[in-house]
Amino acid sequence: MREDNGERITYEGGRLVVPARPIVPFIEGDGIGPDIWRATRRVVDAAVTAAYGGQREIVWREVLAGEKAYQQTGEWLPSATLDAFRTYKVGIKGPLTTPVGGGIRSLNVLIRQALDLYACVRPVRYIPGVPSPMREPEKVNMVIFRENTEDVYAGIEWPSGSPEAKRLIEFLNQELHQSVDMSAGIGIKPMTQRGSQRLVRRAIQYAVSQGRRSVTLMHKGNIMKFTEGAFRDWGYEVATREFGDRVVSEDQIAKEYGGAVPEGRVVIKDRIADITFQQVLLRPSEFDVIAAPNLNGDYLSDALAAQVGGVGMAPGSNLSDDVAVFEATHGTAPKYANLDVVNPSSLILSSVMMLEHMGWHEAARAIDEALAHTIARKVVTYDLARQMDGAQVVKTSEFASAIIDALKDGASSEIVTKEG
Numbered sequence: 158m159r160e161d162n163g164e165r166i167t168y169e170g171g172r173l174v175v176p177a178r179p180i181v182p183f184i185e186g187d188g189i190g191p192d193i194w195r196a197t198r199r200v201v202d203a204a205v206t207a208a209y210g211g212q213r214e215i216v217w218r219e220v221l222a223g224e225k226a227y228q229q230t231g232e233w234l235p236s237a238t239l240d241a242f243r244t245y246k247v248g249i250k251g252p253l254t255t256p257v258g259g260g261i262r263s264l265n266v267l268i269r270q271a272l273d274l275y276a277c278v279r280p281v282r283y284i285p286g287v288p289s290p291m292r293e294p295e296k297v298n299m300v301i302f303r304e305n306t307e308d309v310y311a312g313i314e315w316p317s318g319s320p321e322a323k324r325l326i327e328f329l330n331q332e333l334h335q336s337v338d339m340s341a342g343i344g345i346k347p348m349t350q351r352g353s354q355r356l357v358r359r360a361i362q363y364a365v366s367q368g369r370r371s372v373t374l375m376h377k378g379n380i381m382k383f384t385e386g387a388f389r390d391w392g393y394e395v396a397t398r399e400f401g402d403r404v405v406s407e408d409q410i411a412k413e414y415g416g417a418v419p420e421g422r423v424v425i426k427d428r429i430a431d432i433t434f435q436q437v438l439l440r441p442s443e444f445d446v447i448a449a450p451n452l453n454g455d456y457l458s459d460a461l462a463a464q465v466g467g468v469g470m471a472p473g474s475n476l477s478d479d480v481a482v483f484e485a486t487h488g489t490a491p492k493y494a495n496l497d498v499v500n501p502s503s504l505i506l507s508s509v510m511m512l513e514h515m516g517w518h519e520a521a522r523a524i525d526e527a528l529a530h531t532i533a534r535k536v537v538t539y540d541l542a543r544q545m546d547g548a549q550v551v552k553t554s555e556f557a558s559a560i561i562d563a564l565k566d567g568a569s570s571e572i573v574t575k576e577g
């Protein structure tokens with residue numbers, strides 16, 4: 158559908174249809190958001206121009222959320238913003254401040270829940286030259302699928318001493334024969350079969366379609382048997398029922414295949430959360446796609462980001478069955494707001510994921526290569542520079558300019574121009 162000077166991205170027969178001039182809504186974000194967004198937008202526009210020579214163009218449309226929305230409309234998250242993501246199917250956002258003392262728990266959580274963005278996908282991949290605490294960082298290549306709508310993030314909790322907490326504790330103690338201290342704060346951890354299985358299904362679909370080696374179900378099911386333990390069981394169930402001939406469990410490998418993974422199968426395994434944190438450090442090559450409940454996935458994302466340069470290098474996407482919102486993993490880093498110093502790579506790499514999602518692979522590859530080239534030249538922002546010898550420290554905007562120069566100089570020359 159044509160609007161203004163752009164067109165809507167649509168779905169036809171379950172497939173994303175991307176016009177030559179798609180309208181893509183963006184939220185600039187709070188704190189460092191405007192700095193990293195400006196840098197990202199320049200890089201994406203330059204890559205699209207380099208890849209398609211003016212035959213394709215993203216028509217950016219700003220939508221409001223966070224402090225800017227509150228100042229302009231009196232609302233933290235206007236419904237028009239959610240409507241825009243629903244209408245245009247693909248969007249991108251900077252980080253948002255969680256308003257202190259407001260009625261909203263977290264704008265990010267609210268966006269994910271309102272749009273049912275149930276899968277948070279965070280690739281963790283090493284770019285040569287990035288400082289890393291790992292001995293062999295090139296072995297780090299994982300993709301986390303974090304459940305995004307349930308678990309303790311559902312926000313069902315009451316403070317210690319509140320009437321609600323007391324009522325619940327009385328119920329637990331009297332009706333269910335527990336012995337919870339009356340002074341406890343109470344939080345609820347709901348996890349459903351549907352929520353767990355659609356996340357695991359998405360992770361396995363990705364692993365199968367991308368030729369990945371394994372999907373690890375990460376859980377703390379030895380302690381939280383009916384939430385995290387159920388996540389594991391429901392995960393295996395969906396793997397067996399829906400992907401029977403494409404996957405194989407560790408148990409099957411041992412009993413039916415003499416210890417060898419049969420050709421073309423994705424290994425489905427599970428690991429308890431605590432040991433996962435050790436093994437991703439000591440034996441990273443044993444992990445590929447990881448499917449995790451909400452809180453485990455959140456912790457693991459930042460821990461893994463540290464292996465490949467920190468949160469400034471960590472991209473992400475939030476997916477429903479039809480809407481995709483791309484965002485950096487980190488927050489608003491308020492002490493750096495408007496100083497033009499932070500690393501925009503997290504949002505730039507999120508835009509690479511966005512372009513890949515749109516099928517604009519040439520532009521995505523161009524950015525990937527130009528970013529890697531810039532880092533290899535040791536032209537970096539402060540966060541990477543403080544861990545490197547002989548780096549040239551540049552501002553956020555200068556880092557973007559260096560990527561754009563690399564795009565124009567080299568990376569773009571290998572790109573095949575396609576018809577829009």
Ligand code: NAP
Binds near residue numbers: 265
């Ligand atoms: P943060 O904003 O992620 O910042 C923590 C630290 O991470 C920064 O001080 C900085 O470390 C480093 N960092 C973050 N982004 C960076 C970048 N682009 N380049 C280089 N270094 C970067 O976490 P926070 O201070 O805990 O949270 C601040 C606000 O953000 C809160 O209101 C929180 O609710 C919100 N938040 C939003 C999102 C989201 O929108 N998705 C996610 C998380 C948090 P150094 O000081 O060591 O340089």
